[in-house]
Amino acid sequence: MMRTSRSLDRPFLSVTDLSVAFPTEDGLVQAVDGVSLSVERGKTLAIVGESGSGKSVTAQAIMGLINRNAAKVSGEIWLDGQELLGLPQHEMQALMGSQIAMIFQDPMSSLHPFYRIGDQITEAIRAHRKVGAAAARRETIEMLRHVGIPAVERRVDAYPHQLSGGMRQRVMIAMALINSPALLIADEPSTALDVTVQAQILELISRLQAEFGTTVILITHDLGIVADVADDVAVMYGGRIVEVAPTTVLYDRPEMPYTLGLLSSVPRMDRELPERLDPIRGNPPSPIRLPKGCVFQPRCDYSDRVRGGACLTVRPDLLPSEPDHLVRCHLPVDERQTISRDVLRVLSGAPQ
Amino acid sequence: MLVLLFLLSISVFFLFNLLPGDPARLTCGKACTPAIIEANRHRLGLDEPPLTQYVKFVSGIFVGRTFSPDSPEPIVCDAPCLGYSFNRHELVTSLIARSAPVTFWLAIGAFILWLTAGISLGIFAALRRGRWQDRLVMGISLIGYSLPSFFIGLVLIFFVIIKLQWLPFPNYISPFENPFQFFQTMLLPWIVLATLNAAFYMRLTRNQVLEVLGDDYVRTARAKGLPERRVVVRHALRAGLTPIITAAGLDLAYLLGGAVISENVFSLPGLGSLIVTSVTDSDLPVITGITLVTATIIIFANLVVDLLYAVVDPRVRIA
Numbered sequence: 001m002m003r004t005s006r007s008l009d010r011p012f013l014s015v016t017d018l019s020v021a022f023p024t025e026d027g028l029v030q031a032v033d034g035v036s037l038s039v040e041r042g043k044t045l046a047i048v049g050e051s052g053s054g055k056s057v058t059a060q061a062i063m064g065l066i067n068r069n070a071a072k073v074s075g076e077i078w079l080d081g082q083e084l085l086g087l088p089q090h091e092m093q094a095l096m097g098s099q100i101a102m103i104f105q106d107p108m109s110s111l112h113p114f115y116r117i118g119d120q121i122t123e124a125i126r127a128h129r130k131v132g133a134a135a136a137r138r139e140t141i142e143m144l145r146h147v148g149i150p151a152v153e154r155r156v157d158a159y160p161h162q163l164s165g166g167m168r169q170r171v172m173i174a175m176a177l178i179n180s181p182a183l184l185i186a187d188e189p190s191t192a193l194d195v196t197v198q199a200q201i202l203e204l205i206s207r208l209q210a211e212f213g214t215t216v217i218l219i220t221h222d223l224g225i226v227a228d229v230a231d232d233v234a235v236m237y238g239g240r241i242v243e244v245a246p247t248t249v250l251y252d253r254p255e256m257p258y259t260l261g262l263l264s265s266v267p268r269m270d271r272e273l274p275e276r277l278d279p280i281r282g283n284p285p286s287p288i289r290l291p292k293g294c295v296f297q298p299r300c301d302y303s304d305r306v307r308g309g310a311c312l313t314v315r316p317d318l319l320p321s322e323p324d325h326l327v328r329c330h331l332p333v334d335e336r337q338t339i340s341r342d343v344l345r346v347l348s349g350a351p352q
Numbered sequence: 353m354l355v356l357l358f359l360l361s362i363s364v365f366f367l368f369n370l371l372p373g374d375p376a377r378l379t380c381g382k383a384c385t386p387a388i389i390e391a392n393r394h395r396l397g398l399d400e401p402p403l404t405q406y407v408k409f410v411s412g413i414f415v416g417r418t419f420s421p422d423s424p425e426p427i428v429c430d431a432p433c434l435g436y437s438f439n440r441h442e443l444v445t446s447l448i449a450r451s452a453p454v455t456f457w458l459a460i461g462a463f464i465l466w467l468t469a470g471i472s473l474g475i476f477a478a479l480r481r482g483r484w485q486d487r488l489v490m491g492i493s494l495i496g497y498s499l500p501s502f503f504i505g506l507v508l509i510f511f512v513i514i515k516l517q518w519l520p521f522p523n524y525i526s527p528f529e530n531p532f533q534f535f536q537t538m539l540l541p542w543i544v545l546a547t548l549n550a551a552f553y554m555r556l557t558r559n560q561v562l563e564v565l566g567d568d569y570v571r572t573a574r575a576k577g578l579p580e581r582r583v584v585v586r587h588a589l590r591a592g593l594t595p596i597i598t599a600a601g602l603d604l605a606y607l608l609g610g611a612v613i614s615e616n617v618f619s620l621p622g623l624g625s626l627i628v629t630s631v632t633d634s635d636l637p638v639i640t641g642i643t644l645v646t647a648t649i650i651i652f653a654n655l656v657v658d659l660l661y662a663v664v665d666p667r668v669r670i671a
Contacts, residue, residue: 065574069482090579097577104575109568114590114665124576159666175576 010078012041012215013062013183018075020057020066027288031057033239035075036318039232041182044209044216046230046247048223048262052284054239055219059185061085062217063102064092080182098128101176103205105188107168111160117168118144118156121175128179143174147204166197173204180212187219202229224266227251235259238285238295241318245325255327255336257300260343294330302339306330353651360647361413365406368640395420396438409435409640434644435637437630444641447626451610452645454524455622458615459607461538462545467600470550471589474557479584481562489554496551505544505617512540522618541618545611549603556599560592567591590664597660605653609646 020032032054039045047055060066064084066073077084079100084092104110112120121140125131131139137156145152147170160168169189176184186205190198206229209216218230226233227247234244235256243256254260261280282299285291293312297303303311310316310330318328321336329336376393393399397408397419408417412433419427419436427436427443434444477489512518519536527534564570565588573587610624619625623642630638662668 063575065571093577093579095577096575102575104568104572106568110572112569112573112587112591113667123578127576127578161667172572175572 010081011038012080013217014038014076014078015058015062016076016078018058018061018077019073020054020061021072022070023072024288029287030239030290031071031287032061035236035239035241037234037241037244039215039217041215042209042213043231044206044218044229046218046220046226046233047236048220048226048233049236050221050284052287053236055221055236056187057239058236059102059187059217059219062183063100063185064096065102094128097124097181098179099181100183100185101179101181102185102187103169103172103176103189106192107165107172108160108192110172111168113160116157116159117163117171121171121178124175124178140174140178143178144171147171147174147177147208148200149174165193166200169193169197169201170204173201173208177208177212177214180214182215183217184209184214185217185219188221189218190225191220191222198225205229222266223262235262238290239287240295240328241326242296242328243326244318249322249325253325253337253340254344255321255325255333255340256296256329257302257331257339258296260340261299264343264347294328302331305335353655356651357648360651361410361644362406364640364643364647365409366402368636368643369405370402392438395423434641437635437638439633439635440638444637447638448623448641448645451621451623451626453526454620455608455610455615455624457527457534457538458541458545458611458620458622459604461542462549462607462611463600463604465542465546466548466550466553469546470553471557471596473550474554475561475584475589477554477558478561478565478588479580481558486558490558493551493554496547497555499547500613501544501548502613502617504547505540505614508540508544509617522620524620537618537620541611541614541620544617545607545614553596553599556596557589557592560595561588564588564592593664594661597664598657601653601657601660602650605650608649608653610642 015035015037018032018035019030022029022031035054035058037045037047047058049055057066061073062077062079062084073085075085079095084095087095111117115123118137118140121143122133122136125136125139126133141152141156144156149155149167149170155163155167160171163171169192173189184205189205190201193201202225205216205218208214216229218226220226223233230247232244233247233250234241235250235258236242237258243250243254243259245253250259251263254263258280261278264278265280280299285295285298291297291312293310293314294300294303294316297311300311314330316328316330318326321327321333327336331339376389376396376398390399397405400408411417412429412431412435414431416431416433417429419429429436429443429445432445434448436443437447440447473489473493477486480486480489513521519539520533522537522540523533524537525533561584565584567588569591570583570588573583578587608623610622610627612624612628614620615622615624616628623646627639627642629635630642
């Protein structure tokens with residue numbers, strides 16, 4: 001009823017109030033809690049966070065990979081005017097691999113070890129389109145060549161274990177893009193690879209994105225790789241988005257203390273100070289027993305500056321501090337900006 | 353493998369032939385005199401040193417041999433000669449050749465039945481994991497696994513053959529002579545043997561599939577938008593197949609050596625029945641022969657299983 005009428009002027013992808021909870025023996029694990037985000041067609045959104053921040057679960061929920069028998073999923077996911085969470089399984093399967101595709105973190109284990117890579121890609125073609133075996137194979141070879149695999153005629157019949165990690169990730173990219181998906185979710189696509197190969201893979205994804213006009217969600221824990229590829233960045237912590245902004249804004253004026261911490265812990269070649277990296281102290285919170293107040297409070301250096309101890313008792317909301325820049329923090333906006341300027345000055349090596 | 357077979361022949365031969373008990377004493381009936389026993393001992397070649405006996409036994413396998421050559425009626429045993437049963441006055445090889453087909457058909461039929469039932473029900477349970485269908489299948493599996501085969505066999509005979517008279521009494525006949533009677537005879541033994549093993553394969557398949565279902569490449573298969581059935585059968589089951597092949601190969605080999613209990617319950621004249629009567633009669637040549645044949649089958653089964661690994665898993669293949 002309302003859903004169809006509202007879908008007209010939505011962004012290409014819009015996630016509203018997405019929550020994913022896994023019941024376990026130790027209690028309910030709230031992996032994702034009230035995440036809302038949106039991406040315009042052809043743009044790239046980076047979701048950044050530590051392990052356990054809920055970024056991968058968010059991606060899998062959009063991809064339809066969460067087993068609905070094992071987890072409680074709520075909220076809305078709209079893709080191109082269609083709500084995904086309410087779709088029956090077979091309709092969602094029709095979108096998976098054709099409209100939405102995904103690249104996974106570990107190319108070593110993400111390809112089936114017993115099947116030839118060409119056949120694995122062909123399977124993706126023929127799951128969605130009525131294409132003959134020979135035509136599908138031609139298309140597969142063409143796509144493999146396109147993602148930069150040398151000696152394709154020979155490699156197409158190779159088994160995954162005969163290829164290097166970088167080559168396998170290229171195969172995964174070819175498999176993901178073979179049906180020209182409108183949305184590509186890349187879950188830490190370069191994390192498991194050598195540094196030199198990392199850059200190649202990210203470059204490849206950007207190039208193909210521009211070429212196919214694909215919308216990309218890039219999941220990563222590495223703020224260092226985000227700057228060049230993403231239009232917008234969402235920072236996640238403890239299952240929530242804590243800061244979201246256009247990439248340039250986030251790098252120029254980060255406000256959430258957690259984002260500042262992430263930026264301080266990225267090693268950079270182009271600066272001299274500080275002499276050592278400044279990691280965020282402590283560990284991410286247990287998703288079963290989250291702090292009552294701000295989830296980041298136990299690791300935050302600035303929570304004592306908030307009057308009345310609100311950080312300990314009240315969950316902050318995600319509120320705009322300027323247009324397009326949302327921050328989840330109890331600190332007053334001007335105080336956040338002062339802290340941000342101080343930290344950035346230290347990071348850039350200027351005298352304090 | 354040849355070394356293994358050689359060691360096997362030594363151990364089997366000496367294990368059975370150097371046991372206490374005098375085979376020569378067993379060859380003559382009540383009115384036995386020491387002279388007859390000695391004569392028989394010589395006739396059987398038991399008066400020779402053990403090593404000579406072993407050499408003759410092994411050379412008999414390759415080139416054949418002749419028993420009691422100096423008697424008026426020498427017994428010619430062509431290669432491969434596994435010995436001569438003086439109890440039954442028959443060559444061990446021809447005894448085995450007569451019983452082996454029965455066991456072979458019994459084993460193959462049961463094997464096909466239990467693999468089909470076990471693997472498909474295992475997949476079914478895995479697909480419905482945690483739901484009542486899963487629990488039902490696992491419950492049936494537990495019952496099937498716990499019931500001894502002679503019990504299932506006797507219950508089936510009692511109801512199907514005696515009470516309901518759906519099937520005639522088992523009377524083995526070669527499938528090439530009378531296929532219909534062959535199936536009537538083999539149906540119950542197949543079911544009995546298959547029940548026991550299918551129960552095990554249900555569990556094995558279910559657990560394998562469930563274990564592999566969480567792997568990354570299965571998630572990739574899902575992300576391609578493949579239907580769940582294809583994800584489970586083509587991607588998860590294929591990956592979890594190795595332990596199933598191992599178990600299946602060895603179970604089949606084991607069964608080919610004779611299903612002692614089922615053959616006896618259904619009075620099928622297979623290797624299992626042969627070995628039981630031979631043991632009660634202390635018919636050493638037959639016991640030695642069957643043990644050697646069975647052990648050889650198991651060694652070969654191991655080889656076949658190893659070769660099958662390479663068919664299933666390309667990583668095992670040597671370039």
